[in-house]
Amino acid sequence: MAECQRPFDECPEDLLPGYALGALDPDELDLVERHLALCARCRAAASEVRRTAELLAFLPSPHLVPARARRKLLARLRPVPSSSLTTWLRRPAWVLALAASILALLFGWQLAERDRSADQQAQQVIQADSQRRAVVQLLAQRDGLLIRLHGNGPARQAHGAIILDPSSNTALIAVEGLPRPATGQSYVVWLVRGQEYWQAGILPVDEHGHAELFLSPRESLRTFDALAITLEKSAQVSSPNGLPVALASLN
Amino acid sequence: MHLSQTYQRILQCSGFAQRASGSAEENLLSDDMLVQRVADGDARALEQLYDRYARPVFSLALRMLGDPAEAEELLQETFVRLWQQAARYDARRGSLGSWLMSITHNLAIDALRSRRRRPQRADFVELCHLPLTDTDEATLAHEAAEVSELRDRVRRAMAQLPEPQRQAIELAYFAGLTHSEIATVLGEPIGTIKTRLRLGMQKLHLLLRDHEPELPRHG
Numbered sequence: 001m002a003e004c005q006r007p008f009d010e011c012p013e014d015l016l017p018g019y020a021l022g023a024l025d026p027d028e029l030d031l032v033e034r035h036l037a038l039c040a041r042c043r044a045a046a047s048e049v050r051r052t053a054e055l056l057a058f059l060p061s062p063h064l065v066p067a068r069a070r071r072k073l074l075a076r077l078r079p080v081p082s083s084s085l086t087t088w089l090r091r092p093a094w095v096l097a098l099a100a101s102i103l104a105l106l107f108g109w110q111l112a113e114r115d116r117s118a119d120q121q122a123q124q125v126i127q128a129d130s131q132r133r134a135v136v137q138l139l140a141q142r143d144g145l146l147i148r149l150h151g152n153g154p155a156r157q158a159h160g161a162i163i164l165d166p167s168s169n170t171a172l173i174a175v176e177g178l179p180r181p182a183t184g185q186s187y188v189v190w191l192v193r194g195q196e197y198w199q200a201g202i203l204p205v206d207e208h209g210h211a212e213l214f215l216s217p218r219e220s221l222r223t224f225d226a227l228a229i230t231l232e233k234s235a236q237v238s239s240p241n242g243l244p245v246a247l248a249s250l251n
Numbered sequence: 252m253h254l255s256q257t258y259q260r261i262l263q264c265s266g267f268a269q270r271a272s273g274s275a276e277e278n279l280l281s282d283d284m285l286v287q288r289v290a291d292g293d294a295r296a297l298e299q300l301y302d303r304y305a306r307p308v309f310s311l312a313l314r315m316l317g318d319p320a321e322a323e324e325l326l327q328e329t330f331v332r333l334w335q336q337a338a339r340y341d342a343r344r345g346s347l348g349s350w351l352m353s354i355t356h357n358l359a360i361d362a363l364r365s366r367r368r369r370p371q372r373a374d375f376v377e378l379c380h381l382p383l384t385d386t387d388e389a390t391l392a393h394e395a396a397e398v399s400e401l402r403d404r405v406r407r408a409m410a411q412l413p414e415p416q417r418q419a420i421e422l423a424y425f426a427g428l429t430h431s432e433i434a435t436v437l438g439e440p441i442g443t444i445k446t447r448l449r450l451g452m453q454k455l456h457l458l459l460r461d462h463e464p465e466l467p468r469h470g
Binding site for chain 1: 299318323326330346353389423428433451456
């Protein structure tokens with residue numbers, strides 16, 4: 001391309017700031033763009049003033065961002081209604097810590113009950129205490145989330161919790177007092193988004209009615225509205241048909 | 252035991268363990284690394300970039316559009332563009348911060364011009380009291396540190412410009428007005444406006460050149 005050999009007084013230098021700021025009227029813009037195609041000197045000058053203009057983007061006074069904007073963004077990335085977990089983060093840290101302590105102490109007690117051997121019991125208590133401190137510490141940092149889980153229907157006496165870590169997209173479901181399902185039946189965990197259900201796994205129940213399931217779904221847990229447990233006649237089901245046992249809102 | 256194994260798994264595999272040990276590896280990832288993850292479809296990486304840049308993006312959109320609802324829409328659109336076009340980002344051509352802000356500015360200019368409604372003179376827009384009751388604290392806590400530093404520096408530089416030059420620059424950049432429109436708004440000859448813009452941008456360049464050509468680069 002032939003570069004501009006014209007004298008400088010023909011270069012539209014007075015228009016370059018307006019060009020960088022996007023303030024040229026149509027005829028001016030046409031003139032400048034045709035000139036820049038030929039003039040390396042003006043291209044360099046325009047590039048320089050544009051870099052300065054770009055810094056103006058940081059001038060506005062900072063404003064707080066509405067939380068709903070993130071939820072809407074995530075929903076747009078996956079075109080289905082999404083729910084927010086951010087409100088959980090605003091729970092007072094002491095509430096989470098207290099809830100975690102109760103949950104962890106329950107687990108610790110169960111560990112102790114299960115092991116008759118004194119050595120094993122001591123080992124389990126140490127381990128449970130370590131785990132308890134880790135969970136309490138983490139929940140107290142407000143990064144972990146604790147959601148209550150109440151049974152209904154055939155599992156009216158069941159109760160438990162979901163410990164959820166949105167940053168790693170993992171969750172632990174722990175339920176007590178869950179009746180053992182009849183032969184062939186299974187408790188199935190579902191992640192609910194609007195009217196859609198995704199099977200998240202089978203919830204195994206031991207002889208004491210205790211059940212746990214670790215979740216690490218591919219999709220972000222933030223995008224789901226609820227977690228549900230149903231009692232199904234078969235574990236191989238693609239949608240819930242059995243009795244609802246528990247439902248926890250993720251809102 | 253089942254319980255113990257489960258706990259070990261959640262502690263080892265989840266962010267719990269990372270935070271417990273004080274290592275927040277993801278928080279140390281550079282913008283460039285996170286953009287690469289976004290290009291691979293990692294929504295959590297996008298959220299981390301959102302934490303760092305949502306606030307300046309929203310603030311720019313709000314300043315230009317003057318309407319919180321529209322600014323929210325534009326904020327989302329900016330990050331949807333990032334989600335869709337992350338693979339096109341070229342770090343050699345500038346920082347992610349500058350790229351995102353350019354996207355925001357262009358979208359806002361398009362919005363202003365498409366609705367053919369000019370906002371108030373930009374320097375008169377008062378947006379200090381927004382009715383926000385549910386704010387995103389992560390965008391405050393994790394905003395890229397360089398953004399705040401740059402904001403202060405640009406503000407100080409603009410404050411050193413003569414009022415007429417500052418006014419002309421703000422009307423051009425934030426309100427999307429052309430030379431002739433600025434001249435009409437201010438009741439000045441168009442040549443005067445061009446001169447004010449040229450002198451103002453020259454001085455601004457001198458005051459801010461330490462920050463050129465690179466804009467904030469996180470990590």
